[in-house]
Amino acid sequence: MMGTVITAAVCGAIVGGLLAIAGVLAGMSIERRLQWRGKVECVVSNWDLNFQRAGALNQAMCSFDVDLFNEQPFATGIRDVRVVFVREDGEEVTGTLRDVLLREGVVLNLPPRQWFHASLHGRFDDQDARKLREFRRVEFLGYFPDGREFRQRVIGRKDFTVRRKKLFSRRKDYQPGTMWRGAPGDED
DSSP: OHHHHHHHHHHHHHHHHHHHHHHHHHHHHHHHHHHHTOOEEEEEEEEEEEEEEETTEEEEEEEEEEEEEEOSSSOEEEEEEEEEEEETTSOEEEEEEEOTTOOSSOOEEEOTTSEEEEEEEEEEEHHHHHHGGGEEEEEEEEEOTTSOEEEEEEEEOOOOOOOOOOSSOOOTTOOTTTSSSOSTTOOO
């Protein structure tokens, strides 16, 4: 009788220990996968677009600041950063961005779980500068080391409609003439 109780207790301890170890391993695996799924957050500010004329040639200059936050526990980067102007007809006009020192081929190295700031500038010459006059939206474009695309909207235009102003309100709790002026016939 005593031997079966001891055997049951030992078997229960072994099964409980194995389940605990399996739970710890599963938790570590899930945590690691969630960490790898972290995103890069991007905040764009100080957007500016200027058109200049130099003789017979047109030129456009754009500039903006990006603040990037890498949520992942390891460093990553964004290469081949560009600015993309999407026109009304869907055509994309792409320009290479430069940093403050006017270097082309900017690579943004993002440390883990930290903010990173960059001021970027782009220049478009004659033919492309003319196309920028009617853009629908502007996007910041780059590529991660594994080749995935990173695209963030910088600015955009939305369609809106203007409706005719209604002459008379249809609200039931508003009675023109009695609310502000007093009763009819009490005019001074």
